[in-house]
Amino acid sequence: MSEKQATQNNPIYPIMIAIGVAHLINDTMQSVVPAMFPIFERDLGLSFTQLGVITFVLNMVSSALQPVIGFVSDKKPMPYALPIGMMSAFVGILMLVLSGQYWMIIIAVVFLGFGSAIFHPEGSRVSFMAAGNKRGLSQSIYQVGGNSGQALAPLISAFVLDSLGQHGAAIVLLLAAIGIAILLKISRWYIRQLEAERTSQKKKKILISSLPPLTKKQVSFAIILLLIIIFARSFYTTNITSFYVFYLMDHYGLTLQFGQVLIFIFMAFGVVGTFFGGSLSDRIGRKNVILLSVVVPMPFCLILPYMPLWLVPVVLIIIGTLIMISFSVTVIYAQELVPTKIGTMAGLTTGFAFGMGAIGGVIIGFLLDNIGIDTTMKIISFLPLILIVAFLLPKDKVEKLA
Template identity: 55%
Template sequence: MALASTNQQAPQGNQNSKTAYSILFILGLCHLLNDTLQSVVPAMFPILEKSMGLSFTQLGLIAFALNMVSSVMQPAVGWYTDKRPMPYALPIGLSSSLLGILGLALAPSFWMIIISVIFIGIGSAIFHPEGSRVTHMAAGHRRGLAQSIYQVGGNSGQALAPVITALVLVPLGQFGAIWFTLVAGVAVILLFYIASWYASRLSLKTPVKKTKISTENKVAHSKAIKLALLILVIIVFARSWYGSAISNFFTFFAMESYGVTIAQAQIYIFVFLLLGAVGTFFGGPLADRFGRRNVIVFSLLGSAPLTLALPYVGPTISFVVLAIIGLILLSSFSVTVVYAQELLPGKIGTMSGLIVGLAFGMGAIGSVALGTLIDAVGLTPTMISVSFLPLLGLLTFLLPSDEQLREWNE
């Protein structure tokens, strides 16, 4: 593609190369461990609300600090390492998360919690674009499947948040988070192995071939790519804000509307996130078979009727509805990353950092906005309002088709 960078140093994979499944599965496990560490933060919300008397706005600010640091840094990390690959940034980043988890367990005040989650956010910001780059390198011709293996690890880690709350934080309190320093330690060790493989692949790097096209076509492609990226941003916004509403605040909605305990309310979140992980895994292979854009369209518009119904169904039906929403809505999580990478194939880290970083950033802004809205108007009106977000998926029909992307990249 003409718009691809010509100074790419790291290998970006070969469509005909063999898929390195062992690397993908280890990296997926590391992603699970990394996102498990992040999941400790929202899992602590019900505990911190009671022990420190925090408001919903303060809880939203904690999520904002975690996700905004990660989202702002991810594109920058991806851009830098597109030019100067740094394999051992992966274990270094997880070491930052380890320090953050330790601080979170011992934090005596709201502001110390903020500082601790910033360290966790820095580790995540380094891990995600570099992890996605290694995934692309190991993918061979199965890019959708490879990204799904990688991303399903992260979504599985996020799904552990309610389990962490029910089994660890409810009985042990805030200090129980210290056990997750062991999780961080395991991730650091595994990432040293991944970094070694990554470094060995750098010796096999091949430069990106520059393609000559006319100025007119270059301008047309540039405009189409900018429009597609804008639409992807809107899609990530809709999916992330809705996911933030469920992950961070549906616990309180269930407690208020259904009269359940903290531990019981966590089951709803677990069901949503667990089936979301399943959807993430199957979304990639389905995109390889039926097309990236088709899966993105289906993920939003297919889940919209269910999100609109969720605030009005009872406690039992909610389990089923949340499960199906998670399965469908998050099926496009890995697909949007691959789609963005194919829009600008010479900017693998940058595109991964942009799309995944946007997911964190939009979730961060959503946490604060939704927390403030809940404080102002209440839980139920807020949940009804966010149920309309997946309807923004109508814009996905404006995305270039997979065939157009292949033509641009030839």
């Protein structure tokens, strides 16, 4: 790994890629949980509501702690929090493999959620520190890693868990060990960066915002709008990634494997959208990319429940690519709203996304149990209409930032 020190303008690509790979491993571990839902339903007889509660606990633990950890790390950076977080997730996966009862699964996902809460704010900070003048690109590489890990979940479900059951999740433990090793190296680089700043008596690196000067009221309003956008996006994507496979099996008569392949297609093209979103925002502006992710996929979300099977992959590709194109951009936009609180804003936005996924999991599970799969999917298809609040966001400047 590069010994090079980051400067204000020079991106450190080895670190950007390494933290992206670590993010991939971290989110693969988190994604094993929804990937196991069909197995839990089949082998343990869990209801959709119980599956929703598992999602709630996993995401809510992460959601509640991420802003706190981000706030603390803004005051005192914690380089070794990164491998510690992945060690916690390792314990969670190990418990998940050995769990035979519902309460044990709940405890396992608490460890996973805690690991995620530790990893994400500090991981985002490392991405920022290594970015130089390529903030959009760096954040995209970081988020692509995470989204790629999430995209692996349907394949793990279809081709590992379906045949091996929940014990098949043990394969992820090898990834976790690799991730811990990577994060130990990143932590050492992180420490050298902090020491270099102290030795040269440089001021703490502050993000240069592309937004015009805003009053506190305008900043607060913009943050609320961002959280509404994250709410609708997270709620909708949770429905697709965790529960849409049941609709595919029930409505179209697909096998679990084929259904999970379609979910993988959605998530894989979400990775593509995430990658291009950050660098695109460097060129056309953060708000314009957010608007692109709102306007174009909305009609496709509305028609998805009514599509013939042969058109479902096409619609999923369009929705996945475009609704996720703003994933990294909302984090950058929030950080530029409050440029002195990089970790706090990363923790707030990603933590809120996890929290909305948690609430969405419980609500969708309850609806599935009480009004049926078909009706639930049609109701959820209207949720992206909320995203039109993005038009009210302050306009940012489009320029190369120093």
